[in-house]
Amino acid sequence: MKSDRDRSVRLLWEPPVEPSRGPKASLSQSRVVEAAIKVADAEGVDALTMRRVAETLGNTAMSLYRHVPGKSELLDLMVDAVWGETELAPKGHWRSGLEFFARQVWAMYRAHPWTLQLTASRRMPGPKAMARQDAAYAAVSELGLAAEEIVAVVTTVSHFVDGVGRTMADRVQAERETGVSEEEWWNGREALWEHFTPERLPMMTHIWNSGGFERPLDEFEFGLARVLDGLAVFIESEERPLVRPQACL
Amino acid sequence: MKSDRDRSVRLLWEPPVEPSRGPKASLSQSRVVEAAIKVADAEGVDALTMRRVAETLGNTAMSLYRHVPGKSELLDLMVDAVWGETELAPKGHWRSGLEFFARQVWAMYRAHPWTLQLTASRRMPGPKAMARQDAAYAAVSELGLAAEEIVAVVTTVSHFVDGVGRTMADRVQAERETGVSEEEWWNGREALWEHFTPERLPMMTHIWNSGGFERPLDEFEFGLARVLDGLAVFIESEERPLVRPQACL
DNA sequence: ACACCCTGCGTACAACGTAAGCAGTAGAGT
DNA sequence: ACTCTACTGCTTACGTTGTACGCAGGGTGT
Numbered sequence: 001m002k003s004d005r006d007r008s009v010r011l012l013w014e015p016p017v018e019p020s021r022g023p024k025a026s027l028s029q030s031r032v033v034e035a036a037i038k039v040a041d042a043e044g045v046d047a048l049t050m051r052r053v054a055e056t057l058g059n060t061a062m063s064l065y066r067h068v069p070g071k072s073e074l075l076d077l078m079v080d081a082v083w084g085e086t087e088l089a090p091k092g093h094w095r096s097g098l099e100f101f102a103r104q105v106w107a108m109y110r111a112h113p114w115t116l117q118l119t120a121s122r123r124m125p126g127p128k129a130m131a132r133q134d135a136a137y138a139a140v141s142e143l144g145l146a147a148e149e150i151v152a153v154v155t156t157v158s159h160f161v162d163g164v165g166r167t168m169a170d171r172v173q174a175e176r177e178t179g180v181s182e183e184e185w186w187n188g189r190e191a192l193w194e195h196f197t198p199e200r201l202p203m204m205t206h207i208w209n210s211g212g213f214e215r216p217l218d219e220f221e222f223g224l225a226r227v228l229d230g231l232a233v234f235i236e237s238e239e240r241p242l243v244r245p246q247a248c249l
Numbered sequence: 250m251k252s253d254r255d256r257s258v259r260l261l262w263e264p265p266v267e268p269s270r271g272p273k274a275s276l277s278q279s280r281v282v283e284a285a286i287k288v289a290d291a292e293g294v295d296a297l298t299m300r301r302v303a304e305t306l307g308n309t310a311m312s313l314y315r316h317v318p319g320k321s322e323l324l325d326l327m328v329d330a331v332w333g334e335t336e337l338a339p340k341g342h343w344r345s346g347l348e349f350f351a352r353q354v355w356a357m358y359r360a361h362p363w364t365l366q367l368t369a370s371r372r373m374p375g376p377k378a379m380a381r382q383d384a385a386y387a388a389v390s391e392l393g394l395a396a397e398e399i400v401a402v403v404t405t406v407s408h409f410v411d412g413v414g415r416t417m418a419d420r421v422q423a424e425r426e427t428g429v430s431e432e433e434w435w436n437g438r439e440a441l442w443e444h445f446t447p448e449r450l451p452m453m454t455h456i457w458n459s460g461g462f463e464r465p466l467d468e469f470e471f472g473l474a475r476v477l478d479g480l481a482v483f484i485e486s487e488e489r490p491l492v493r494p495q496a497c498l
Numbered sequence: 499a500c501a502c503c504c505t506g507c508g509t510a511c512a513a514c515g516t517a518a519g520c521a522g523t524a525g526a527g528t
Numbered sequence: 529a530c531t532c533t534a535c536t537g538c539t540t541a542c543g544t545t546g547t548a549c550g551c552a553g554g555g556t557g558t
Contacts, residue, residue: 019534019535021533021534021535023535023536023537024536025535025536025537026536026537027537059537059538060537060538060539061538062537062538062539063536063537063538066535066536066537
C-alpha cells in the first residue's frame with residue numbers, strides 16, 4: 001500500500017535507471033507515456049486502455065507492465081508530462097502573472113482535455129505540475145498577502161479555469177463519441193424544444209429569441225476578466241476583508 | 250439512435266404512464282431512481298452499478314431494465330431528481346440572487362458529489378435542471394444586459410462553482426475509497442516531501458512554513474465573493490466593456 | 499376462455515485491468 | 529567459454545462491468 005504510492009513518487013521525481021543485465025528493452029517508460037498521451041489526445045480518455053496503448057506500440061497489453069507499474073501510475077506520469085509543456089510566467093504585475101498562469105493552464109486543457117476527466121484528488125503530483133503551481137503562487141507573492149490568502153487567490157483562478165475546462169472537455173468528448181457537433185446535436189432535439197414554453201421557462205425562451213445562445217460571449221475570456229477584476233478589488237483594497245478559516249468540506 | 254435520445258426526453262419531461270394490462274410491477278421508475286441516488290450518495294459513483302442498485306431493491310440487475318432503458322438514462326433521471334431538491338431564488342437584487350443560486354448549487358454538489366463526476370455534456374437536461382437555470386438567468390434579467398451577457402454572467406458563476414465542486418467531489422471520493430482522510434494521506438507521503446526543497450519550490454516551501462496550507466481560507470466563500478465582486482465591476486460600470494463573440498473551442 | 503402484453507429473471511458476451519507464470523536472451527562472474 | 533541470473537515479451541486466465549436475448553408465468557381486456 002504505502003510502498004505502492006512511494007513507487008509513484010520515485011517514478012515521477014527520479015529518472016528511471018536502465019538495467020545493465022538482460023536483453024535491451026524495445027520499449028521505455030517515456031515511450032509508453034508518450035504513446036498513451038497520443039492515444040488520449042486522439043481518441044479520448046475512454047479509448048485509453050492498456051491494450052490500445054500497447055497496440056499503437058506494436059506490443060501486447062502485458063508488455064507495458066514492464067515499464068509502468070499499473071494504469072494509475074501511467075496516468076500520473078501522463079499528467080505530469082503534459083504539465084511540462086506549459087511555460088512559467090515571467091516576473092511582472094500580479095494581474096499579468098495570474099492571467100498568464102490561467103492562459104497556460106487553459107491552453108494545456110485545450111490540448112489535452114482528458115486531464116480534466118481524470119480524478120485529480122490523491123493523484124501523485126509530479127515535479128512539473130509542482131513547478132507550475134509554485135510559479136503561480138510567486139505571481140502574487142509580493143503584495144503583502146498572508147500565506148493563506150496567496151493560496152486562496154490562486155485557488156480561485158484555478159477553480160474557474162477548471163470549471164470552463166471541464167465543460168470544454170465534456171463537449172470535445174461528446175463530439176468525438178457521437179461524431180456530431182454540439183450545434184447539430186441540439187438542433188436534432190426537437191422533442192426537447194417542444195417543452196420550451198414561455199410559461200415554463202420565461203427567461204430561457206427570451207434569451208433564445210434574442211439569439212443569446214447563438215452568439216455567446218467567449219466563456220473563458222469573459223469569465224477570466226471578471227475573476228481577475230474581483231481579485232483586484234480584494235488585493236487593491238485598503239483594509240482587506242479577511243475571510244477566516246472555516247470548515248470547508 | 251435518434252429515438253433513443255427522444256425516449257430520454259420523454260422519460261424526463263413526461264410523467265411515466267402505468268400500463269393497464271399485465272401484472273402490477275413491484276418496482277417503479279421513481280423507486281429505481283431513488284434507490285440509485287441512495288447508492289451513489291452512500292457508496293460513490295463507482296459503486297453505482299446496475300447490480301448494486303438492484304440488490305438494494307431486492308431484485309436482480311435485469312429487472313431494472315423494465316423501468317429504465319439503460320444506465321445512461323438512469324443517470325439523466327438521477328441528475329434531474331437532485332436538481333429538484335434545490336430552491337429557486339426569491340426576487341431581489343442581482344447579487345443576492347446570483348449568490349443564492351451559487352449556494353443552492355453548492356449545497357446540491359455537497360449532498361450529491363457524484364453529479365460532478367458524471368460527464369455533463371449531452372446529458373439530457375430535465376425540467377428541474379432547466380427551471381433552476383431559468384431562475385438563475387432571471388436574477389440578472391433586469392439590469393439592461395444583452396441576452397448573451399446574461400448568459401455569460403451566469404455561466405461565469407457556474408464555472409466557478411463547478412470548479413470548487415469538482416475538487417470537493419474528488420476529495421470525498423478519495424476519502425471513501427481509501428478510508429483515509431485527506432490530511433492523513435498527505436502526511437503519509439514522506440517520500441514526496443523529500444523533494445520539497447526551497448531551491449526547487451521556493452514559494453511552496455515558504456507557504457508551507459507559514460502554515461498557509463494548514464489553515465486555508467474557505468475556498469467556496471472566498472472565491473464566490475471575488476467572482477461576484479468582479480461581476481459587480483462589470484455590471485455596475487458606466488460603459489460596459491463588450492467582449493464580442495469569438496471562437497471559443 | 500382466450501389472446502396478449504406485461505412481469506422478473508437466467509444466461510451469455512464482449513470489453514476492461516492485471517495476477518501469474520513461462521521460454522528465451524544477454525551481460526556478469528568465474 | 530560457461531554458467532548464473534536478471535530481464536525481456538508474451539500467453540492464459542479471472543473477476544467485474546453494461547446489457548442483448550429469450551423464457552416462463554401472471555393479470556387484463558375481450
